[in-house]
Every structure is written in structure tokens, then in C-alpha cells.
Amino acid sequence: MVERGDLSLPKQRDCLIHYFKCLCMVEPLFTAISSDADSDSDPIIFVWYDAFNPKHENGVSSERNSIQLEKAAVLFNLGAIHSQIGASCDRTTALGRHLAMEAFNASAKFFYKLWQYFAKDVSATLDLTVLFAESLHWLLSAQAEDLKLQQRLHHNNTNDDASSALEQHQCALAFEYVSKLYRAACDLILCDSVATAVVVSFDETWITHLSLKVKFFEVEARRRRSSILPKSERLPLFQFRPLDDNAESITEKLVTGICHQWIHNQHRIPYIDLSLSEYSPFKIIDGGKLVAYPWDMPPPYPTNLSILSSSSSSHVLAFPLKKCEPLDLYESLRNYFVLKYSESVAKRVEGLLQMLNKLRDEMQRDDISLPVRRDCLIRYFKCLCMIENLFPMTSSPNPPIFVWYNAFNPQEDSSQHNIHLEKASVLFNLGALCTHIALSCDPTTFQGHRIAIDALNDASYWFYMLNSETKKASATVDLSINCTDMLCEIIYAEIDDLKFHSPLSQSDRSPLGGFVVSQLYRQAYDLLTSGPLAESLVQSSIPQYLESKMQTLHVKTAPIDVTDQFLSGYCTAQSLLQQGCQPLCLDLLSEAGPVMIKDGNLVANLRGSNVAIGGDELPDNR
Template sequence: MKAIPAIVNPNSNPAKMLAIPLKKSDPVELYWPLRNLVARKYSESDAQKVESILKTLDKCRSDIVERVDLSLPMQLNCLVHYFKCLCMVEPLFTDISSDSDPIIFLWYDAFDSDYICVDGVSTQHNNIQLEKAAILFNLGAIYSQIGASCDRTTALGRHLAMDAFNAAANIFLKLWKDFAKDVSATLDLTVLFAESLHHLFSAQASEINLQQQLEDNKNIDEVGCVMRSAVSFTVAKLYHRVCDLMLSDSAAHEHVYSFDRTWVTHLYQKAKFFQVEAVQLKLFIQSEFEQPKTSKFERPKTSTFIQSCPVVHDAESVTEKLVRGICRHSDQWIPKQQLIYLDLFLSEYSPVKIVDGGKLMANPWDMPPPYPTNLAILSSSSSSSSHILAFPLKKTEPLDLYDHLRSYFVLKCSESVAKKLDGLLETLAKLRGEMQRDDLSLPARQEKSSHGNIRLEKASVLFNLGALCTHIAASCDLTTIQGYRVAIDALNEALHWFQTLQREVLLAATTTMDLSVDCVKMLLEIISAEISDSKWKFPHPQCDRLLSPGYPDSVLYGKAYALSTSEPLAQNLAQTSIPQYLESKMNMKTCIVETGPGDVTENFLLGYLMAKSLLSDGCQPPCLDLLSEVSPVKIKDGDLVANATLEALRLALKEMSLQETSNMTI
């Protein structure tokens, strides 16, 4: 591999990264108008069920408008919290009339405070769209400011900045495609501006990615050189696109120019710099890698993506590797389905909770988790959930992870590096010890089981996560709608963990039957059948939407039964209740249960689901959570530290109790 010679570029590349200011707004009263509306449209009891959401909505907006002491990550938390609550109450705005408790949203242009947009309440549905669009704009603005403030001279800083700019680009993409066209607003909320900002932050993220590639590979082969040239062309094209959009519209150009006259020059310099770099890289490729071969014995150059990983010797590199691990594997620990009911009942990190009687409780956005909320989890006798099978948990022997891992970092890095990681290593060791406790409730045990980083350890943890979800499902009171909601979500999450386990067991060196491919496949078939069975029995008028065409439940159970009676599983399962359980299920009959319509709680939860879906797909990168004061693990002074104690988690969950059943043994 050859080192690329220094590129002689006549154009300068300014080191500055652009960030945009926040939109400002005036205060508005939300709690009483919306509460009165719920009481009129539904009932006073329904208003009491959702008043916590309405109070939190009001407080979040007040903090957005009035608090100036919030750090950028805290502002981000507040905006996300508010956006979710806003989506929950959105259906109410279709019923507000201008002559009863009017709600008027007033927003100023981010680039020029003399421009103002007022949107009053009317009978039309789009009156809340300005508020949502403005909040999305501010989310993108906060991400841009986080990205611009990162120290890009370090690998960790480049990682955080790139993710922040990518998140900003994704936010403005949604604003451009879905929201800007529906609001009559200030110039910063137009389709043109949203598209411009999307391309701007995409360009800045790509530029940082290119910078990181240069740091990682000083010497690159033909493939690497071609990739670098392609990225440079892409960055240049994105910057050119921003310039074209700004210059083609006189109002937009004048607007930006009056805000900061250096912006247009900056964008033009960026575009020219990467255009020249891309051209020179292409010429280098042609001169070095496309020469005719002079010898018949000379082989063409080849490349490989498998490279030796150098030993790291500084804490910053170690922290960056740990953060990359968190982000790289985040898709394993986050089920792709929106399992909102399981989170709303069980998770201490969910911003909204369902408590006794179907009441919605909003957790404080500005407090570190776990939240001190007294929850009442519905439980029942085993007879009411007899159609759900609870899998047993795997057991393990104690292991002193702290000493082993600390010694490794001392040996491979240094004592100072190991000292900086003390907090994280202690937390990891405590979490593994806590998994073996018999006095933990099911939700607490599920929270703690999601930590592991060796293949066999990961496979065992994944098995236990799936098994705990089946325990939760079997513990639910299936005589209630809430019980069915949690049970179906718990089974779907169990399916996610065992699907992940199915991929992991192929890589884990294990001889235990419960981690074999055949056993995991059988358990997946059982869970799939139970999900279908539960959806048929779901007592709600929306059950027809939950049902999907496919095999009858008896056929699904039959597929699991066939696996359980084939060797080598049959011999291991002979003394368990699994074959009898599956055999009884193959002869069952199912029917659809229909009940009355839902209430205001159901409408709020549908809005919450919509908000979570909207903020997915790159709008909430996992590494930026590590900057937050309310994250359980955070980056502090370049180190990863634990932000919430295990004792606090136990205290918060001590009121939670689910019946723990185990009717099978593998």
C-alpha cells in the first residue's frame, strides 16, 4: 500500500462547522384548556387519567421557552419529551374551537427575530402542525450545536460530532418531506430551508467521516483510494447543493446573508475544496493503479477489509472503542417493533407510565433514571394465563469481572487508563452479580440482564432476556385489556431476543442443549404460536387490525411439537411438560372477542407510538444519549461513568411484583 501524496489544493477548507440558532417562542397556557376539553369530550375521570401528561406537556414547553440554564443535552431531552407529549394530545386539537379556551402558538424566525409566525386554534387539524414543525426545527438546531461544539481533534469527538450532524440531517429531512409543506410559517420553516439544512448537515457529517478515514488509514490501497475519492465527490456535491438552493432564491439568500454574511462564502469554499480534492484523487488513482502491467508474473493489487487492530494506549481511544461497541450493537438490544405497552408498564426509563386503573403518568424529563414512580403492575393467578408458557432461566457461577477486566486494561494499556474505567467496570461486575439474585422482581431482572460482551455470555444473557419476557407474559392478568397489551408486547420482545439468540448461537462455543439451534428454533415456534393465540383472544375492537393472515394457531403449535419430538431434543424434553403443552394446544379452538370502544388513554398512547416512530431512523443516535445527564451511563471528561446506582433501581422497583412461574425444565 502506498501513502497518498499531499494534495495541493488552491482552495482553503475552513475548519469551522456551521450550527443554527434555536427558534424562540412566547409562553402559552396548555394545561387547563386541554384538561377542560378532555373533561367535556370524555369525562372527569378520563381527565384525571391524563392530567399528568397535560401537566408535563405544560412544564416542558415552559422550560423550552423560559429556562436559559439548560445544557445542550438537557435541552435535547426536554424537546424530545415535549414532542412525545405533544403527539399524544394532538387529536384533542381537532375538537378545540376558537371561542373556547383558545390556544395560540407564536414562534419567531430563528435567523431573524423580526419575522414572526402566529397560528391560532381553529376547527382545522393543521393548527398544531406549526408547533410540531418548530419543535423539530429546534431538535435539529440542538443537534447541530452539539456537533459543532465537539472536539474533532479526537476520535471520540469526531464520532459524537458525526452522529450529531447525521441526526440533524435526518430531523430536517422529516421537516422537509413531511412538515414544512403543511405550515404557513416563517422563512426558516419553508420547504426550501428545510431541504438546505438537510444537505448542509449531511455534508458536514460526511466531511467528518472523511476526516476519520484519513486518521484511521494513512496508507490506503486502490479500493480505499477510490472510496475516499467518492466520498470527497459526495461532500462537494452536497455543499454545492446547499449553495444552489440558497443562491437560487433571493429571499432565502438575503435572509441568510442578513443573519451571517460569511455563510455563503463558507459553503462555497467547502464545495470548491472537496471538488478539487476529489479530482486530484481520481488523477492519482489513474496514475498509480491503472498502469498496464509489464510482467506476466505481476499480480494485480488486492485489498482486504480485515485489518489488525492496534493496541490502544490512551483513555480516549479506549472510551471511543467502548462507545463504538455500544452503538454498533444497539440494534441487538432495541427490538424493531414498537413495543410501547411493555415499556409503559415495566421500564423505569420510559418517559410515560401506565399505572393502576389505566392512568397515564409522565415521568420527569430532567431527573436521572430510575424514576421514583410507585407502579402497580397487574398480576394474576396462573389459571388466567394458562395458554402462555414461561421458560426457565439459565443459571451461572459467580465471576469476578472487575479484577479480570481491570488487569487486562492495566496490561494492555496503563494504570491510568484502567483507573479512568473503574466506574464502568464496577457497574458491569455488579450487574452480573445482580442477575443471580432471587429476590429481584421480573422487570428489575430484565433491566439488569442486558449487559454482556463475550459470545457465550451474550448467548446466555439473550436466552434469559427472552425467558424473562415469557415470565412477564405468563404473569399478566388476561382478564383485562392492559394485561393483554403487556402480554402481547412481552411475547413480541421474547421473540426478538430469541431471534437474536438464533444468530448468536451459531458463533458461540457451547454444548448445552438449551442453546442449541434446534432448541432455539422450537422456542421461537412456541412464542410465535402464543403471539397469534393472544391476538385472537385480545378483547378489544382493534383486534381485527392486530390479526394477520397466516396459519391457524393449531398449525403453529404443531410445528413446535414436531421439533420437540425429534432427536436430539426429544430425549432432553421427555421429562418436561413441553410436549404435553404443545399437544394440548394443537387441539384447541380459537374465537375473536369483541368489546366496546377505547377511551382517551388509548388515543394518547397511539400518539405516543407515532412520536416514537417519527423519532426513530437515526433521529436519536445512541452515542448522544451518553452526553445526557439523565442517561444511566454517560461520558464525563472523556470517560464512561455510571450515572444511576443499582440501589436506586432496587428502591424504585421494590413495589413491582409479578407472579414468577416456571412450569418447564430443559
């Protein structure tokens, strides 16, 4: 974080995020050291310089034996890095403005976290005070809304009703809102003479810039409000406008697809990523040990699943996965782009189409590990969301036909030119694959127990998402709402079953808890046997499994692993960062997504490549 000045902005951001997670893991150690009066160990002193007075010779610094200073400073730098990413975007293009807006929004949210949760607990330099964190939050929020307004005005200029009274009314409110954001940032700085002096010494144009922004947006709001409609005649203020259907916006349309249609699970517990993701800063290996994981190393990536035991859990039922027929998506989709747009447009999205086709081939492989297969399915689903608006491909002479077999009856299949069948099948397999991961865990260990629960939580989320897709596709019974409801009920019962059999002392359990778990299994059994699923699934292992679970509930105990305090800290950090601080759109600037933007085109994301935003390369440093 300190010495690698040669890293690109996205890589600096990833490094800061990983470091922040690790800080949250070791935070309990600092509490223990400070409360141990007999400790002979030398304290760890963190030294940070004021961002607005950074010269080490005579700069203003903070020196504290407090991890809170380190965490606050890292959060500040996360907000600053995102602001630099936004400033590096080519804001003359619609795509560049969109990505810059997401980056400024992310920056504003990091400064919001600093303002609300960290600045008040750390006595540090002026840049880490509550006043400055709040002012930077409003400033970055204003810049994001400024770009959003630019996007709106650019779009309205292409429409005949751009000068309508309603449009003027809506724009007036937008200009007024942006002016308030800029004024909030400006007032906070000007109300404190020390803050004003520091900002002026850093860059004297800041105050002037903010003041001019406030005046401009206020005047523009008044001008547009002059043609406002009477309240009785106003239409709803928020109206959805589709993107222009032209070659210039094709990359932006696909990017918008992944942002608007991919529903990110904000409430997902991140514990499972400790073993099953390539993008965490450490791994769990034999004996529950935590080891450093080289997140920036080139592929291939090692996968150590020692936490997954060969002894299956008796508390989990692994659902079968759906199989599909092979399909060459690349040729059919590329021909569609050529026919509807042009050869040049097809070349711009060729990287996405190649990755889409490759991921579809990879997702059905049985010789890859469960985590790699899960990540493949997630990436493929994101790509499907990007191309969903292309369907139905009525103008294509060779539309893709998706063929999927019933997971519980492989002789039955669905064959449709409907991307919702493809999305629903992928979601089903994501849920089923998570049950396989949970089954592979050893619930007698603390880590295995928690990872199994998180895997089942993931499974319930994918099946929840599946319900919205099944309504748009007529498919086999395994994709019906009745079936997904029944599978969700089984998962809910298994989660409570695992919690009841937690490797803790038996004093935390009561006979009532076992009865509640048994009743949850009963609800799933009733859904299976009383509805249309009874005939379809009677030959499967599900009825026998549920019957046995309703009859038998037993308890196992095991000691708590000492690494749990670190893992809990990691979960806390991941949850904090997931709360809007990492917009999905910015995955296109990261090494974690299936595709990235380079020179305005969508290309397969090969690690180590330079990242371009809206047509311009990001500089290595600013």
C-alpha cells in the same frame, strides 16, 4: 422546554423528545376540536419565532391553531440541538470526531423528517419551509460526511499505504461526495432570494463558508483523482480497517464496540415502554390511567406495574431463566488492562469495569421487579458488546470463567472462557424475562393485551439475536439453535393466539383464525418432539402446554379503553424517532445508558453528572 435554559444540551434533547411523543398522543384531540362546529372552547394558539430572526420585539413569528406547527417547530429544535451537540465535541480527537459525526447525522435525519413529513403541511416562518428543511438536511449531512472523511484521513496517515493509488482513488470519491452535499445545501439557499437574505442577515459568513467548502472539496477530489488506478485494477472500495491497538484509542475502541456490535431493534414496537421503562414521559397506573412521569427526577425511581395483573394469562408460557455462578469481572478485566496497556489506561476505563461488575451481580437478583431486571440485562449486554474485542484474553494470568446452568435442567452447566457464552445466556434470559412480563399482563384489558403482545415481540427478537451467538459458543441444549427455533415458534403462536383473543367484538373472528393458531402450536410441538430436544425437554411443562393449546381455543371480550388513541400516538412518535434519529452512540451523552464519557474516560453513568465528549465538557447552553 421553553423556560429551562439551565439544562445541558443532552437534557434539552431528552425534554424535546418526550414533548414530541406527548404531542403525538394528543394530536387526535386537535382534529376532533377543529371538526366540532358546536365547540365553545377557545382554540389553543401556538406561537413560534423564526430561528433566523428570533427577536420577540420585531421578529417574524407564526401563530396557528394547529398542532402541526408545534410538532414541526419541535422537530426543528431537535435537529438544532443535535447540531449544537456536534459543534460542542472536541473534534481534535478521534473519539470527539466520532461522537460529533453521530450528532450531525442525527441532526440531518431530524431535518429530513421535517422536510419530508411536516414542513409541507404547515404554513409557517421561512425556517420551517420545505426549502429550508431540505437545505439544513444536506448541510448537516455534509458536516457528518466531512468528519467521517477526516477520520479516514487521520487513520490513513498512520499506514504505509496511505499514498497508494487505490487510496487516492477512494479518497477522491469521498471528497467528491462531500462536495456534492455542500453544494446541494448552498444551491438551495442561493436559488431563493428571500432565503439568501435571511441567512445573510442571520450570519453573513454562512454563504461564504459553504462556497469555500464546495470549492475546497472539488479541488481536492480532482487532485487525488490524478493518481487514480485503471478500473480493471481497482480493488473493492469499502475495506474494513481495525482500530489502532494503542492506549490512546482504548476508549474509542470500547465505544465502537457498543455501536457496531450491539444490534438495535429498529422494528421493535414501543408500546411496552409505557409500563416497563424509566425513560418515557408518562406511566399507566390503575384503571388504565395515564399519569405524568418525572423523567428528570433523581433516583430511586418508582415503578408502578398496576397494569400487570396477578391473574396470569392462559395464552402465555413463561420460560425458565438461566442461573449462573458469581464472578468478579472487575479484578480480572482490570488486571488485563494493566498488563496489556498500563495503569493509566486501566484507570480510564475503570468506570465501565465497575458498572459491568455491578450489572452482572444485579441481573440475577430475584427481589427486583421484572422491568428493572430487564433494563439491567439490556445494559449489561451493551457493556459486554463494548469489551467483546478483548477476548480471548490470552495474555491475562486470570481470565474470567463464565459458568451458566441449563434453564430446563439446572444440574447441567457450561463452563467456558468465552464471552459468547455470556452474551448468549444474557440474550436467553432477556427473551425468557419478556415471557414472564407477558404472562403477568391481563389480556382482558386493552392495555394489558397490547403490552403482552409487545413483550412477546421483544422475546422473539432476543431469541432471534441469540441464534447468532449460539454458533460461537458450545453450550447446554437450551442455547442450541434447535431450542431457540422451537421457543420462537411457541412465541409466534402465542402472539397470534393473543391477537385472535383480542378484547374486541367477536365479529372480527372466524373459525379459520382459531385453526391457524392451532397449527402454529402444532409446528412448535413437532420441533419439540421430533428432534434432539425431545429427550432434554420431555420433563418440562412445554409438551403439556402445547398439547392443551392445540386442543382448546376460546374467546374473551372486553370493551376498548378510551386511552388507546393516546397510546397509538405515542407508538407512532416512538417509531418515527427510532428510524435512525437516535444513534446508539449518543446514549453516551444521555442518562439512559450504563456508562458515559467524562473527560475522555468511561465512567458509571450517575444521573445529574456533567457530560464530557472527547475530552471537553459540554456547555449548559449555546
